[in-house]
Amino acid sequence: MEKPRIIAHPLQPIFDANSRVLVLGTMPSPASREVGFYYGHPQNRFWKVLGALFNEPEPVTSEERTAFLLAHRIAIWDVLASCTIEGASDASIADPTPNDLSIIFDEAPLEAVFTTGAKAAALYRRFNKVMLEQVPHEALPSTSPANAKMRLDDLVAAYQPIKDALALADRTAPADKR
Helix, strand or coil: CCCCEEEECCCCCECCCCCCEEEEECCCCHHHHHHCCCCCCCCCCHHHHHHHHCCCCCCCCHHHHHHHHHHCCEEEEECEEEEEEECCEEEEEEEEEECCCHHHHCCCCCCEEEEECHHHHHHHHHHCHHHHHHCCEEEECCCCCCCCCCCHHHHHHHCHHHHHHHHHHHHHCCHHHC
16 A cells, blocks of 8 residues: 555636636655546546436547547546545545635636545535535536446436536526527
């Protein structure tokens, strides 16, 4: 097992002014840090889930993934700016420092925030009380290979609220913004 290390978040958030939902993890895994993109472990099912959710091919490259997120108005980042962590184990997180999510909230009219996994949800609730009052939050299950108990179809169904929030954003947007 890898020894606990202090990790500073190396990835920039992906979003634009059209983003309507924000998906937050905890901290990029060693595999994600190595490839320089979110959910980069080859066995993480995040991109498979999103592809299936929108009935599209799984985006594979960083460019395809960025284009996919922006096309579907999904912002992505992580709750933490830094922490002490052992490998990719969320359970080992200590000394967490939050990211400044206002960077995204100030630019994009978000309709909902989703967190991937129980630890991301707990940390989001801990550090973002004001945002919790302004924008609905829902915790989603982890797509990590450590969450092997959930089948892909179950994860896709669990991630349906992302699609529902985007549909709601479409219904409530002013006519000139559609």
